[in-house]
Amino acid sequence: MNDFLTLRTLKPSAIQELVDVAKELKANPINDVLKGKVIGLLFMNPSLRTLASFQAGIGQMGGTSVVIQPGTGTWTLETRDGVIMDGTEVEHIREAIPVLASYCDILGIRSFANQTNLAEDLADGLMHKFADLSPKPLINMESASDHPCQALADWLTLDELNVPTNGNFVLSWAWHPKPLPYAVPRAALSMAALRGMNITIHCPETHKLPEELYQEAQKLGANSLRYSHNPTEALENAQVLYCKSWVSPQNYGNPDAEAESRKDLREWCVREDWFKTADHDAKFMHCLPVRRNVKVADEILDGPRSVVIQQAENRLHAQKAILQSLIK
Amino acid sequence: MNDFLTLRTLKPSAIQELVDVAKELKANPINDVLKGKVIGLLFMNPSLRTLASFQAGIGQMGGTSVVIQPGTGTWTLETRDGVIMDGTEVEHIREAIPVLASYCDILGIRSFANQTNLAEDLADGLMHKFADLSPKPLINMESASDHPCQALADWLTLDELNVPTNGNFVLSWAWHPKPLPYAVPRAALSMAALRGMNITIHCPETHKLPEELYQEAQKLGANSLRYSHNPTEALENAQVLYCKSWVSPQNYGNPDAEAESRKDLREWCVREDWFKTADHDAKFMHCLPVRRNVKVADEILDGPRSVVIQQAENRLHAQKAILQSLIK
Amino acid sequence: MNDFLTLRTLKPSAIQELVDVAKELKANPINDVLKGKVIGLLFMNPSLRTLASFQAGIGQMGGTSVVIQPGTGTWTLETRDGVIMDGTEVEHIREAIPVLASYCDILGIRSFANQTNLAEDLADGLMHKFADLSPKPLINMESASDHPCQALADWLTLDELNVPTNGNFVLSWAWHPKPLPYAVPRAALSMAALRGMNITIHCPETHKLPEELYQEAQKLGANSLRYSHNPTEALENAQVLYCKSWVSPQNYGNPDAEAESRKDLREWCVREDWFKTADHDAKFMHCLPVRRNVKVADEILDGPRSVVIQQAENRLHAQKAILQSLIK
Numbered sequence: 001m002n003d004f005l006t007l008r009t010l011k012p013s014a015i016q017e018l019v020d021v022a023k024e025l026k027a028n029p030i031n032d033v034l035k036g037k038v039i040g041l042l043f044m045n046p047s048l049r050t051l052a053s054f055q056a057g058i059g060q061m062g063g064t065s066v067v068i069q070p071g072t073g074t075w076t077l078e079t080r081d082g083v084i085m086d087g088t089e090v091e092h093i094r095e096a097i098p099v100l101a102s103y104c105d106i107l108g109i110r111s112f113a114n115q116t117n118l119a120e121d122l123a124d125g126l127m128h129k130f131a132d133l134s135p136k137p138l139i140n141m142e143s144a145s146d147h148p149c150q151a152l153a154d155w156l157t158l159d160e161l162n163v164p165t166n167g168n169f170v171l172s173w174a175w176h177p178k179p180l181p182y183a184v185p186r187a188a189l190s191m192a193a194l195r196g197m198n199i200t201i202h203c204p205e206t207h208k209l210p211e212e213l214y215q216e217a218q219k220l221g222a223n224s225l226r227y228s229h230n231p232t233e234a235l236e237n238a239q240v241l242y243c244k245s246w247v248s249p250q251n252y253g254n255p256d257a258e259a260e261s262r263k264d265l266r267e268w269c270v271r272e273d274w275f276k277t278a279d280h281d282a283k284f285m286h287c288l289p290v291r292r293n294v295k296v297a298d299e300i301l302d303g304p305r306s307v308v309i310q311q312a313e314n315r316l317h318a319q320k321a322i323l324q325s326l327i328k
Numbered sequence: 329m330n331d332f333l334t335l336r337t338l339k340p341s342a343i344q345e346l347v348d349v350a351k352e353l354k355a356n357p358i359n360d361v362l363k364g365k366v367i368g369l370l371f372m373n374p375s376l377r378t379l380a381s382f383q384a385g386i387g388q389m390g391g392t393s394v395v396i397q398p399g400t401g402t403w404t405l406e407t408r409d410g411v412i413m414d415g416t417e418v419e420h421i422r423e424a425i426p427v428l429a430s431y432c433d434i435l436g437i438r439s440f441a442n443q444t445n446l447a448e449d450l451a452d453g454l455m456h457k458f459a460d461l462s463p464k465p466l467i468n469m470e471s472a473s474d475h476p477c478q479a480l481a482d483w484l485t486l487d488e489l490n491v492p493t494n495g496n497f498v499l500s501w502a503w504h505p506k507p508l509p510y511a512v513p514r515a516a517l518s519m520a521a522l523r524g525m526n527i528t529i530h531c532p533e534t535h536k537l538p539e540e541l542y543q544e545a546q547k548l549g550a551n552s553l554r555y556s557h558n559p560t561e562a563l564e565n566a567q568v569l570y571c572k573s574w575v576s577p578q579n580y581g582n583p584d585a586e587a588e589s590r591k592d593l594r595e596w597c598v599r600e601d602w603f604k605t606a607d608h609d610a611k612f613m614h615c616l617p618v619r620r621n622v623k624v625a626d627e628i629l630d631g632p633r634s635v636v637i638q639q640a641e642n643r644l645h646a647q648k649a650i651l652q653s654l655i656k
Numbered sequence: 657m658n659d660f661l662t663l664r665t666l667k668p669s670a671i672q673e674l675v676d677v678a679k680e681l682k683a684n685p686i687n688d689v690l691k692g693k694v695i696g697l698l699f700m701n702p703s704l705r706t707l708a709s710f711q712a713g714i715g716q717m718g719g720t721s722v723v724i725q726p727g728t729g730t731w732t733l734e735t736r737d738g739v740i741m742d743g744t745e746v747e748h749i750r751e752a753i754p755v756l757a758s759y760c761d762i763l764g765i766r767s768f769a770n771q772t773n774l775a776e777d778l779a780d781g782l783m784h785k786f787a788d789l790s791p792k793p794l795i796n797m798e799s800a801s802d803h804p805c806q807a808l809a810d811w812l813t814l815d816e817l818n819v820p821t822n823g824n825f826v827l828s829w830a831w832h833p834k835p836l837p838y839a840v841p842r843a844a845l846s847m848a849a850l851r852g853m854n855i856t857i858h859c860p861e862t863h864k865l866p867e868e869l870y871q872e873a874q875k876l877g878a879n880s881l882r883y884s885h886n887p888t889e890a891l892e893n894a895q896v897l898y899c900k901s902w903v904s905p906q907n908y909g910n911p912d913a914e915a916e917s918r919k920d921l922r923e924w925c926v927r928e929d930w931f932k933t934a935d936h937d938a939k940f941m942h943c944l945p946v947r948r949n950v951k952v953a954d955e956i957l958d959g960p961r962s963v964v965i966q967q968a969e970n971r972l973h974a975q976k977a978i979l980q981s982l983i984k
Contacts, residue, residue, distance in 0.1 A: 029364070030363075030364030035686075036685070036686030036715075036716055036718070038711075038712040038715050038716060040708065040712075043401060046401055046402055046403055047401065047402060048396060048398075048402045048403070048419065048424060048427075048428075049427060051394075051396070051401070051402070052368065052394050052396055052427075052428055052431050052432075053431050055366075055392065055394040056366040056368075056392065056394050056431035056432060057431075058392070059364075059365075059366050059391070059392025059394070060364055060366060060392070062364070063715070064711065064712065064714070064715025064716070066707075066708050066711040066712050066715070068704060068707070068708055069401045070704075072400055072401045072728055073699060073702055073703065073707070073723075073725045073728045074702055074703065074704045074707070075702055075704070075945065078948070082949075082954065083948070083949070084948075084949040084950060085947035085948045085949060085950050086833050086947065086950050090945045090947060091704065091944065091945030091946070092946075092948050094948075094957070094958070095944055095945065095946065095957070095964060095965070095968075096704060096945075098965045099704075099705060099708075099944065099965060099968040099969070100704075100708055102965065102968065102969035102972070103708050103709050103712035103713075103969070103972050104708075104712060177414050288419065288423055288427065289403065289418045289419030289423065289424075290419070290420075290423065291413035291414065291418060292406070292411070292412075292413045292420050292422075293410075293411065293412040293413060294412060294413050294414050298409075298410065301422070301423070302422070308423060309423070309426045309427055309430065312423075312427040312430065313427070313430035313431070316430070316431050357692070358691075358692030371729060374729055374730055374731055375729065375730065376724060376726075376730045376731070376747065376752060376755075376756075377755060379722075379724070379729070379730070380696065380722050380724055380755075380756055380759050380760075381759050383694075383720065383722040384694040384696075384720065384722050384759035384760060385759075386720070387692075387694050387719070387720025387722070388692055388694060388720070390692070395729075397729045400728055400729045505742050616747065616751055616755065617731065617746045617747030617751065617752075618747070618748075618751065619741035619742065619746060620734070620739070620740075620741045620748050620750075621738075621739065621740040621741060622740060622741050622742050626737075626738065629750070629751070630750070636751060637751070637754045637755060637758065640751075640755040640758065641755070641758035641759070644758070644759050
């Protein structure tokens with residue numbers, strides 16, 4: 001593995017191996033694998049879990065992390081090629097990335113979707129550009145349309161919960177004040193597909209995922225895949241409800257149209273009565289941060305179904321496994 | 329010790345033990361006590377000394393620090409329970425704290441007073457809520473009404489200055505452009521009381537401390553305790569003047585009333601002529617940052633009375649003693 | 657060496673020794689020279705390379721870095737003496753610097769020119785004030801009129817490129833939307849002079865350097881020194897073009913006059929046709945960040961002449977040599 005940009009190019013057996021390394025690191029967290037090594041973490045977008053879990057994990061492995069946050073102590077970066085840079089950006093990624101890479105053994109980059117052009121964001125072109133510019137291994141710390149560190153942590157969490165690889169996984173839309181991109185839903189959907197699960201996408205009729213992502217999940221190995229627009233049907237025998245909000249593909253790049261299309265959807269807030277037909281101990285998953293009583297009711301987050309803290313903790317262990325596999 | 333939230337719940341002998349450990353660490357600063365360990369530092373409010381001294385001390389002990397600053401690279405956090413989170417805060421402390429704790433061996437949190445409700449701020453409810461939410465040991469890096477790291481450093485400084493435990497300690501108000509909460513005055517007052525000192529609170533008639541804090545200092549063991557509104561009287565035989573500004577309890581949560589009440593108090597700026605009746609080598613203490621020529625004249629800060637740099641350095645050693653006592 | 661504030665007070669042989677240590681550290685980057693040591697990095701101005709390269713280098717040497725960025729999680733600092741601090745600055749450097757120094761073994765500070773008074777900025781008074789206030793060794797991470805870390809890295813780069821010590825070095829002005837101070841041109845000019853090179857300063861007639869800097873370069877040992885206002889003449893047999901923009905001394909502190917004086921100078925953007933008379937493999941140097949197609953064309957940065965990434969990487973190795981020579 002030269003870079004860690006997505007789970008989608010890995011075989012399920014290779015992912016399972018990474019997950020198994022993560023389990024070992026969870027049991028024995030301290031080692032010297034990164035002694036004298038430097039991991040650069042470039043955040044084009046804000047972060048709490050990703051920042052803290054990477055820095056903690058790097059420290060537990062004896063390494064040093066270097067955090068760069070353009071706009072916070074560092075100028076913002078130009079990403080477009082061929083531009084005349086007489087505006088606010090004073091440095092181009094064509095310099096910034098190889099320079100940072102020259103100081104580091106591994107580079108992690110977070111860079112969210114522009115949300116202007118759907119096809120571009122689904123191609124995750126900027127993250128691949130970063131990988132091309134970096135002579136050192138690159139970790140995708142969340143990109144325009146992927147979040148593989150989260151997906152790997154989620155796989156680990158499902159294993160720990162003894163959810164079978166062909167268990168019943170519901171990816172459910174929820175209301176959110178802003179149109180959100182497809183990074184997490186795509187990562188979760190791909191992960192469940194690669195794991196071989198029975199997948200239901202639960203969302204309003206207006207908020208199906210882009211068709212490409214549905215096709216992709218089928219190709220990646222979903223045991224079954226369907227849409228449902230009704231919680232009673234969607235959650236039947238579900239072992240897991242994975243909650244996320246996303247923009248409707250029809251309204252991609254058009255926040256006003258999206259706001260209009262979701263204005264009557266505030267009841268899409270996960271609550272206990274959604275689980276009537278689910279497995280007795282079905283779990284609630286979410287990648288965090290989550291807006292309480294907007295996407296999910298307190299009763300769920302504070303009750304026994306929620307495994308969101310376990311998911312977040314598993315980011316630490318999953319990422320350490322990634323680092324260990326990338327370091328030379 | 330499971331948490332370090334205040335000095336007030338510790339016996340003087342236990343505090344003295346911590347101070348003695350700090351002295352040893354000052355003499356021998358480098359060890360491996362925190363090797364492989366991660367200390368999370370969450371700053372809800374800005375910091376210079378606290379940030380730098382914790383990071384330096386953790387490094388000297390072989391550990392890793394992870395700094396999270398909501399609003400600076402990380403979104404701001406919701407602290408209220410039961411709220412519908414459709415505003416600017418995107419994550420609740422009910423998730424953020426246990427998640428951060430899951431990455432760390434010890435957590436430090438700084439969170440200043442809201443300055444709306446006096447009783448709430450004196451109860452230091454939010455810091456106790458943080459402690460309840462964190463399964464890992466918590467260090468109070470300054471809260472609504474306490475600053476125990478500073479108080480421990482100050483005790484060490486008094487020891488180094490050979491100020492007797494029953495010496496004469498003056499806590500003096502000074503003018504400041506803003507109404508400031510009771511964290512430092514309460515911490516300093518409690519510390520001096522626990523140390524068994526003779527305490528004079530020197531302030532304008534309008535700016536006595538909340539009565540609860542006066543009572544508290546008596547219960548904690550002050551050898552004597554009084555108010556004085558006149559520097560000649562207040563500083564008689566004083567070994568230490570500890571300077572701090574605070575809001576009048578009558579004006580708590582009312583900045584306009586406070587501004588009006590202190591508009592004629594700008595002469596409350598510590599200067600050499602205040603020390604006429606004090607011990608010849610009486611010292612000037614302040615927790616920093618300090619506004620020069622507003623709270624204290626250059627002649628004091630640049631003269632032989634000032635021990636503010638020593639106090640600040642002792643934050644490092646005191647905090648290392650706290651970390652060493654909390655780490656498993 | 658007690659501080660590292662400039663190359664200008666060092667003998668060429670001492671600089672060459674530092675460069676040779678940097679070469680050794682480039683070959684063997686990991687050691688324990690800074691184990692248990694703390695390096696404080698105070699950024700009064702933004703940074704990418706300096707921050708990342710210092711943190712990376714400190715980590716490779718087993719040490720801990722502490723980063724303080726006033727205005728980003730820390731309040732801004734007052735630098736003027738004798739002022740009544742009732743404005744926005746809440747802490748004076750007379751406290752902040754010795755306090756930070758008390759936590760650290762070495763301190764690095766970045767503090768750009770005010771660009772109000774030319775003589776003051778050329779005297780680099782604030783950086784010397786910092787050195788006076790710090791009882792620990794101080795590293796100039798770029799000041800009002802110097803950037804010795806960059807200069808040392810550039811010397812290393814010239815050595816690696818086999819540019820002879822008496823080779824032909826062109827310091828070339830380029831257009832930039834803002835008036836920039838003399839830190840980098842002075843550092844580059846001094847470095848080339850100390851190295852004993854033949855130096856041509858290529859700039860518009862309106863944009864000569866301050867006469868003091870020209871005299872200084874002669875005294876420091878330039879083999880030859882001249883101005884040229886024409887690329888064909890300036891670059892004749894050049895081995896290196898070092899690009900930088902700077903304000904005209906006549907317009908120092910007067911951005912409007914400067915904007916007027918450079919409004920017709922946008923063609924001062926380095927491009928391939930400037931190199932017609934240069935050595936066949938003449939190199940392009942720039943300290944970064946650089947505005948593409950403003951100061952230099954893509955064709956240069958993306959072509960074989962550019963060594964800007966090598967220069968930036970050499971910051972890491974040069975700074976490690978400085979740290980190693982300053983640590984006790």
